[in-house]
Amino acid sequence: MLRLSSSILASDFTKLGECVARAEKAGVDFVHIDVMDGMFVPQISFGEPIIKSLRSATALPFDVHLMVQDPEKMVPALKECGADIVTVHAEATKHLDRTINQIKELGMIAGVALNPSTPIENIKYVLKSVGLVLIMTVNPGYGGQKFIPYSIDKLKELKEMCQKLDANPMIEVDGGIGFDNARDVIDAGADVLVAGTAIFKGNIEDNVSRFKLIMGQ
Template identity: 55%
Template sequence: MANRNSVILSPSLLSSDFSRLGEELAQLESAGLDWVHWDVMDGSFVPNITFGPPVIGQCRKRSGLFFDVHLMIDDPGRYVAAFAEAGADLLCVHAEAETHLERTVSEIARLGMRPAVALNPHTPLSVVEYLLPQLHMVLIMSVNPGFGGQSFIPFCIDKVRKLDLMIQRAGADTLIQVDGGVTPDNIAELRRAGADVFVSGSAFFGHPPYAERHQAFMAAAAPVPQPSERE
């Protein structure tokens, strides 16, 4: 499983061909990807609607990829069990959408999934500070969520850097994921700031073949920072 010396690309299916999700997943696996990112949207928390547990559950039967499921929905705690049953490996909920965040994080872990929390660009890091020992990952949104193809918000690099320091000080091994406007042109800077997992939608799926695009992202990523470089 991933650790803080890993560089992981998690392509967002939001930019894939929804009419052939099973084939897309098979192609990602063949291209050497390990993770895939599911953007679940409800048309309320964000102004878009995508897919839910039934679609993920059917695709789970056809794929061995690590299902990185990002819930952009109101009151996500109501649906934790449904996504566990559908086969999510990691379940990420938005801090802004959850009143009882610790309870939901604990329930995600109890049901056998890896818990993660997402923060919108304007949301302070202090929201997750006390939860870091419980979290497998924190997702820093580097665009305002809802639609693919948006431009990266530059101040999120500093936010990643500050979260990396916070994780070190907590003695945790929580991964940092970045989602929104991630490309081969900025992945090295994000990696140097402390990010571990990178979500890319249109910048990945819009440039087939997938194996070559995966390699382009990996080649662009900076060398793994040593502990002294993270301080």
């Protein structure tokens, strides 16, 4: 099943609750929340208070993407904030397997993210333990960047590895996803499309409808 995750990093922060509500009504499936610490990536973005305050604004699952060093330190608080999916970077924790289990033990879906240049092989042994794999299709830290073309090959490689290992995580793509490449990433194996600028720039309802049409929904 294909899903659309709206990245609020590209929304109007003065109308954050309204943007989320409009996206939900338009038909998005997840709210994608990028948490940045200014160390793993250059920017600082949302923290726990904002995530918690947004929880009452929508019934949609919170798809939380941790772009932070030592993400395991934040996991318990995210449970309290109402997170449903917590994705950590393989590059950001020394004990990936332990962190994945920590997320799952708290009743959330565990995801693992890979930067563009990180090989798929690096997550081979945890692939059957996670519910989601996030392929970064831009270098993380800034919204509105251009899609990296070799990501298509990486998606195909991931899909092939999942089939070989009988693993069934959702495959999510994040970075530069728009109407021009959405079908390409779906055909390469993506199940979940994260879109920010392409949803929140212009008319939210029209943009979501365009994505859903591409997704066959």
